[in-house]
Amino acid sequence: xxxxxxxxxxxxxxxxYRLAGPEAGEIMLDQRRVFIVPTGAGWGFAAMLTLLFIGSxxxxxxxxxxxxxxxxxxxxxxxxxxxxNLAYLHLAPGRAAAVFCGDTALFExxxxxxxxxxxxxxxxxFYGHAAAVAxxxxxxxxxxxxxxxxxxxxxxxxxxxxxxRLVTRFPLGLLRAWSYWQPDLRxxxxxxPEENAPPLPLAASPAAHGVGLAGNDDFAGIRPYRAGDPLxxxxxxxxxxxxPALGGMLLTKHFEGGAASELVIDFAALPxxxxxxxxxxxxxxxxxxxxxxxxAYAFRLGALDxxxxxxxxxxxxxxxxxxxxx
Amino acid sequence: MKPSSRxxxxxxxxxKTDMLSLLVACLLxxxxxxxxxxxxxxxxxxxxxxxxxxxxxTGRRLPPRWLLLPIAALAMGGIYLAYRTxxxxxxxxxxxxxxxxxxxxxxHAKRDLFVVLFLSFFLLLTNFFYSQNIATALMMAIAxxxxxxxxxxFQFTGAxxxxxxxxxxxxxxxxxxxxxxxxxxxLFPRIQGPLWGMPGDASGARSGLxxxxxxxxxxxxALSDEIAFRVRFIDPVPPQASLYWRATVLSSFDGRTWxxxxxxxxxxxxxxxxxGSTSTRYEVTMEPHGRRWLFALxxxxxxxxxxxxxxxxxxxFQLLATTRIGSRLRYEVTSWTQSSLQAGGTPDxxxxxxxxxxxxxxxxxxxARRLLAQSSDSAELVGLVLQYFRREPFSYTxxxxxxxxxxxxxxxxxxxxxxxxxxxxxxxxxxxxxxIPARVVTGYQGGEINPSDGYMEVRQSDAHAWAEVWIxxxxxxxxxxxxxxxxxxxxxxxxxxxxRRLFGGLVTLSPARDSWLAMTRFSWxxxxxxxxxxxxxxxxxxxxxxxxxxxxxxxxxxxxxxLMLAAGSLVMAVMMLPLLMNRIRVNPADKLYATFCRxxxxxxxxxxxxxxxxxxxxxxxxxxxxxxxxxxxxxxFLDGYEALQxxxxxxxxxxxxxxxxxxxxxxxx
Numbered sequence: 003x004x005x006x007x008x009x010x011x012x013x014x015x016x017x018x019y020r021l022a023g024p025e026a027g028e029i030m031l032d033q034r035r036v037f038i039v040p041t042g043a044g045w046g047f048a049a050m051l052t053l054l055f056i057g058s059x060x061x062x063x064x065x066x067x068x069x070x071x072x073x074x075x076x077x078x079x080x081x082x083x084x085x086x087n088l089a090y091l092h093l094a095p096g097r098a099a100a101v102f103c104g105d106t107a108l109f110e111x112x113x114x115x116x117x118x119x120x121x122x123x124x125x126x127x128f129y130g131h132a133a134a135v136a137x138x139x140x141x142x143x144x145x146x147x148x149x150x151x152x153x154x155x156x157x158x159x160x161x162x163x164x165x166x167r168l169v170t171r172f173p174l175g176l177l178r179a180w181s182y183w184q185p186d187l188r189x190x191x192x193x194x195p196e197e198n199a200p201p202l203p204l205a206a207s208p209a210a211h212g213v214g215l216a217g218n219d220d221f222a223g224i225r226p227y228r229a230g231d232p233l234x235x236x237x238x239x240x241x242x243x244x245x246p247a248l249g250g251m252l253l254t255k256h257f258e259g260g261a262a263s264e265l266v267i268d269f270a271a272l273p274x275x276x277x278x279x280x281x282x283x284x285x286x287x288x289x290x291x292x293x294x295x296x297x298a299y300a301f302r303l304g305a306l307d308x309x310x311x312x313x314x315x316x317x318x319x320x321x322x323x324x325x326x327x328x
Numbered sequence: 329m330k331p332s333s334r335x336x337x338x339x340x341x342x343x344k345t346d347m348l349s350l351l352v353a354c355l356l357x358x359x360x361x362x363x364x365x366x367x368x369x370x371x372x373x374x375x376x377x378x379x380x381x382x383x384x385x386t387g388r389r390l391p392p393r394w395l396l397l398p399i400a401a402l403a404m405g406g407i408y409l410a411y412r413t414x415x416x417x418x419x420x421x422x423x424x425x426x427x428x429x430x431x432x433x434x435x436h437a438k439r440d441l442f443v444v445l446f447l448s449f450f451l452l453l454t455n456f457f458y459s460q461n462i463a464t465a466l467m468m469a470i471a472x473x474x475x476x477x478x479x480x481x482f483q484f485t486g487a488x489x490x491x492x493x494x495x496x497x498x499x500x501x502x503x504x505x506x507x508x509x510x511x512x513x514x515l516f517p518r519i520q521g522p523l524w525g526m527p528g529d530a531s532g533a534r535s536g537l538x539x540x541x542x543x544x545x546x547x548x549x550a551l552s553d554e555i556a557f558r559v560r561f562i563d564p565v566p567p568q569a570s571l572y573w574r575a576t577v578l579s580s581f582d583g584r585t586w587x588x589x590x591x592x593x594x595x596x597x598x599x600x601x602x603x604g605s606t607s608t609r610y611e612v613t614m615e616p617h618g619r620r621w622l623f624a625l626x627x628x629x630x631x632x633x634x635x636x637x638x639x640x641x642x643x644x645f646q647l648l649a650t651t652r653i654g655s656r657l658r659y660e661v662t663s664w665t666q667s668s669l670q671a672g673g674t675p676d677x678x679x680x681x682x683x684x685x686x687x688x689x690x691x692x693x694x695x696a697r698r699l700l701a702q703s704s705d706s707a708e709l710v711g712l713v714l715q716y717f718r719r720e721p722f723s724y725t726x727x728x729x730x731x732x733x734x735x736x737x738x739x740x741x742x743x744x745x746x747x748x749x750x751x752x753x754x755x756x757x758x759x760x761x762x763x764i765p766a767r768v769v770t771g772y773q774g775g776e777i778n779p780s781d782g783y784m785e786v787r788q789s790d791a792h793a794w795a796e797v798w799i800x801x802x803x804x805x806x807x808x809x810x811x812x813x814x815x816x817x818x819x820x821x822x823x824x825x826x827x828r829r830l831f832g833g834l835v836t837l838s839p840a841r842d843s844w845l846a847m848t849r850f851s852w853x854x855x856x857x858x859x860x861x862x863x864x865x866x867x868x869x870x871x872x873x874x875x876x877x878x879x880x881x882x883x884x885x886x887x888x889x890x891l892m893l894a895a896g897s898l899v900m901a902v903m904m905l906p907l908l909m910n911r912i913r914v915n916p917a918d919k920l921y922a923t924f925c926r927x928x929x930x931x932x933x934x935x936x937x938x939x940x941x942x943x944x945x946x947x948x949x950x951x952x953x954x955x956x957x958x959x960x961x962x963x964x965f966l967d968g969y970e971a972l973q974x975x976x977x978x979x980x981x982x983x984x985x986x987x988x989x990x991x992x993x994x995x996x997x
Contacts (some may be wrong), residue, residue, distance in 0.1 A: 003856070018461045042439075043442040045865060046442055046446060047442075047446070048447045049562075050449060050450070053450075054450070054453050057453055058453070059519050061456075061457065062655050063453070063456045063457070063460065064460065064863060064865070064866055065452050065456045065460040065464065065465055065468070065864065067516070067518075068458070068465070068509065068513050068863070069452060069453060069468055069472075070453070071508075071509045071513050071516065072469075072472065072505055072509040072511035074504030074509075074512070075504075075506070075508035075509045075512065076472075076476060076501050076502060078505070078508060078900070079501045079504045079505045079903075080501065080902075082504075082904050083501070097624070104963065107557075117989075120489075122483070122484055122485070122486070122487070123483055123485040123486070125485075134793075138485030138486055139485075140485070140486040140487045141484060153659070171478075171483060172483050173480040173483055173497060173501070174476070174479050174480055174483065174501070175438075175442075175479065175483050176481070183951065226693045238376055247650040253449060273626070
């Protein structure tokens with residue numbers, strides 16, 4: 003039953019809605035893709051027109067006929083204007099930033115109006131996502147508007163943008179024009195960082211000089227401040243010499259050797275019996291902790307074996323590997 | 329997205345303006361109804377509308393249901409007390425008006441907006457029960473515009489354009505709808521109503537002649553400037569003095585009031601024209617009067633063909649429709665104008681015309697006896713009576729003194745002041761005393777040609793009463809005793825007729841026929857006549873003749889529907905294509921460049937999307953497949969294109985540069 007319905011659904015998507023997978027780049031909603039049906043109010047309007055017509059016939063009101071035909075014609079014009087409000091609208095995917103599993107994945111969508119008329123009240127939402135909140139947007143003549151739609155991420159990995167539904171009832175609300183769009187847009191969902199995770203696996207490192215804290219044994223000079231460096235490592239004495247107002251900069255004490263090589267975030271080092279997702283979740287937490295602490299860390303996951311480093315690049319590679327780990 | 333959960337009475341300024349524009353639209357819809365709704369309903373509607381506006385303006389909450397329900401119940405009770413029914417036209421309109429106002433006070437969700445709009449559209453239609461003139465049509469158009477503006481105001485979600493722009497959008501909708509409306513109006517297969525019985529009050533109380541005559545009644549009409557009917561003469565217009573428009577014949581008199589006797593259709597062949605008779609053909613467009621009679625000049629030849637009803641000629645030359653006339657009617661008649669014709673009066677008819685009221689007017693009986701001593705010839709006696717009217721100091725006045733029980737005695741011998749009703753009534757009573765069959769005829773006398781469109785206009789103020797007597801060998805002949813006293817009433821000069829009162833006598837029009845005010849009035853009357861003839865009288869017959877003029881005979885409704893759909897589609901295509909077809913204009917140089925790239929691709933030189941003309945130039949130069957002369961042309965083309973697009977080609981040289989590019993493109997084909 004469900005299988006059959008799915009089949010019919012796919013057939014409708016392919017044949018009627020012309021949807022066969024994500025569409026790359028900018029697309030245009032041509033007349034073949036814009037659908038239009040009366041709204042509830044529209045059906046009420048039709049019923050009212052029937053009554054007005056019957057009244058005009060019964061009382062032989064020639065102006066009644068003129069009046070009935072005038073507002074019926076207004077509804078026909080409304081049909082064209084509603085259709086025009088959506089048709090020939092250009093759509094382009096915008097940016098989408100990676101998120102941690104459980105957060106809301108945000109997709110930016112661009113609506114480009116290449117016509118000389120303003121478009122009002124276009125509602126966008128992700129089709130089939132009941133919780134998704136529709137957003138209304140106007141697109142000025144020869145203008146561009148962008149809208150960000152969110153969807154909750156539940157599984158790590160690549161999350162493609164769901165099918166976007168565009169709906170408009172403008173100008174009279176008697177008809178509803180809609181269209182679907184499957185943008186070629188996806189978001190990387192990192193594993194959810196474990197809450198209340200055990201501390202960084204410093205003690206677990208095999209190097210055993212026995213003394214000192216990880217990664218700050220040997221003072222190796224100073225380097226410019228990088229985002230994420232801990233405050234206690236700032237080289238206050240050097241900073242104080244140059245007034246930042248005169249072109250000075252923040253400097254960080256740089257340590258090498260020692261326990262720095264001891265922080266290894268290694269998938270294989272985690273207990274064998276542990277759940278896979280929990281392992282990935284914990285490694286995610288450790289990467290975030292290490293970055294927050296400004297500690298260099300080595301990373302081993304499957305075939306990936308990264309030497310100790312830290313910074314946004316290292317973090318991005320590691321988190322992507324965790325997200326994509328099969 | 330749940331629009332129904334969006335509260336409309338949110339105290340946001342945007343919702344406020346939307347609501348106020350809706351309230352203004354509703355006021356425009358209700359305004360024409362104030363002329364005929366009872367005062368208490370009009371006052372109630374205005375009060376409640378004011379209350380609603382105040383609530384919107386101050387951003388207060390709508391009244392609770394326990395407060396609205398008693399108001400609604402009170403209103404319903406009031407309507408029942410006023411009309412004694414909830415059905416029918418007037419009660420229905422009053423109900424709709426109150427319903428609309430109460431709905432406005434109970435409007436919470438977006439769905440309620442449409443209920444308000446639908447009620448408003450219904451109320452607009454009901455306007456046409458009362459009036460269908462040009463002013464009503466204009467008012468309707470304005471109200472539709474206001475309603476559409478309000479309707480679309482509620483549809484905005486983000487930026488809200490200023491009111492002017494919303495009004496312009498509504499204007500665009502109405503403007504685009506108008507041609508389609510015209511096609512539908514002209515070609516939609518018409519059904520002749522009514523589909524069911526009309527409520528009794530549908531045609532309403534209208535002024536005009538009544539079917540009985542108590543001397544003193546027509547005087548109220550004498551001041552009315554309303555048009556009773558219009559006439560277009562096909563034959564030459566007869567002289568003023570013979571324009572007697574017969575409406576009804578009154579033969580029964582109870583001492584005070586004249587009433588008509590039951591009518592029987594005239595037998596064929598009972599009318600014969602005498603040698604020398606002339607006839608005239610004309611077309612009458614009648615305003616509805618809710619009665620059965622039709623207007624025609626004296627002695628119509630035959631009953632006219634009516635659409636949707638039928639008519640017959642009664643034995644006293646009355647034209648009667650089989651149903652009451654509740655809508656404007658147009659028909660063509662031919663009449664004998666010189667009343668020189670023979671009609672055989674049946675004994676029954678003559679008996680009715682000799683009925684006397686015993687016990688009334690003894691002085692009149694005495695007077696008749698004295699006259700009979702002078703002559704026994706009917707024609708001579710008529711002449712003697714008219715002479716009496718002429719000789720004695722009778723006067724014509726629209727404000728005669730009140731008369732007592734023996735009204736004819738008092739009129740003939742003491743007051744001697746009155747107007748057509750008094751003269752006709754007294755004359756007929758006197759004739760019957762003399763033994764001459766006589767009866768009263770009411771109708772209209774005269775009429776005025778509107779110089780703007782050539783139609784003769786007959787107004788309520790032209791209402792008249794005269795007499796008919798039966799004379800052996802001649803039949804029924806018309807005698808107008810008023811003419812004996814006040815010939816100017818009959819042979820009125822056109823100038824005196826133009827001196828009409830406007831605004832209930834506050835303004836008296838200059839008697840000069842060519843004064844600007846008179847001319848304006850003539851033009852206005854001609855315009856409303858054209859409106860009546862063209863728009864309001866557009867019937868299934870008119871529709872048929874219109875389509876026949878297009879060259880399609882034998883029209884039936886499937887053909888008409890097909891024609892309507894074809895014309896509608898054509899009109900829609902003409903209106904809508906410009907809306908959809910405002911394509912982006914491609915720069916002509918870009919167009920040439922695209923063709924050029926396609927040609928180069930044939931030689932294996934492809935351009936990546938990000939390559940500029942310079943990069944492409946390098947690829948062209950490097951190509952081994954492109955023949956040398958073409959390569960030269962191609963490179964010059966790229967050079968020219970670059971100069972045109974990114975260089976400094978003066979605007980006036982652009983077309984020359986483009987044509988050069990064009991020829992280079994041909995060279996590297």
